[in-house]
Amino acid sequence: MDALEVHTVFTIPIGGGIPIYESVVVTWIIMAVFTLLAIILVRNLRVENVSKKQLALEAGIAFLQNFFEGTVGKNGKRYVPYLITVALYIGASNLIGILGFTPPTKDMNVTAALGIASIIVIEYSGIHKKGVKGWFKSFAQPVPVIAPLNVLELVIRPLSLCMRLFGNVLGAFVVMELLKQLLPVGLPVPFSLYFDVFDGLIQAYVFVFLTSLFIKEAVEDE
């Protein structure tokens, strides 16, 4: 059971002491690594005579960009960088277990934060597109009767996003821990490929895909 707990790395001595969890520290590591990589890789970009490295980088970013632009549509183009960031973060978080770190997404604080961030962006995009009045009106669409349901969605959407990600990652983590206890050599490899790599990427995909769908819905032309 100890493995399931989120470890406290250190405590900020303010008030009763604020514990900083492993998930937050690993997030910092992910952020640092990505930022450093980005700075190093992006440094020598050229318009012509591109290197293979740049080509691969561009292909990756273009793939993500095209994918998200396809889902959020033309109106939601400005939210693509956010979606790419979240995709990178969740993908890296789910995969980092392979390197021996605890996946940050195993901590519900992280998934909840992701879900809350998503609903904030979704509703912000709606307000940005339709204005505050239009945004309020959009709850009564397509028929006023379902307005309560639409309001409920404000909670349901982030909650489902949060819980789906959290449950998947935690489940994978638990299964992997059990397998490691059963036979630490060889056996976990194929399962790790499935639970960490495949399921991790699928969950990252599902999360950002649903977020982009919701954004698309929010910024749709009437």
Add this chain to the structure above:
Amino acid sequence: MLKLDWNLLFTLINLVIFYILMRKFLIKPIMNIMEQRKKLIEDGFNQARQDQDEALKLKEQYETALTGARDESSKIVAEAKATAKTEYDRVMQDAQKDAAALLENAGKNIELEKQKAMFDLRSQVAGLAMEAARKVTGEKDHSAQDLKLYDQFLEEAGDYHDTDN
């Protein structure tokens, strides 16, 4: 594991920072580059299209100019041919006329010469006849009356012969 606390806020802050970092260092530069390349390529395409249009226009112009020149040249050749023909005809006519005139002149000259020769001959014959007559008669210095008489005679006889010719 299942408790929510400050770390949620930290993660939110982390997320915002991560978003800003990624946008600044990864997505913006790459998108800029791709945008620039896209623009470059589009510019190239537009330029190429413009050049092609221009080339086509020029080609059309050249073609019309060429056909015009061809027409012009054929016209010039035809005109030259026509002029040459008329000139030739004129020269030929002139030549024929000249030749005819020459021939006529020659004929006249010959006639004149002939007449002159005849006249000389006649006068010589008259002289001879006179001489002969003098010898026969043995007389000298006959009157001019006699000479006239011979002349008359010969003229008549010559005329008779001429018409006979």
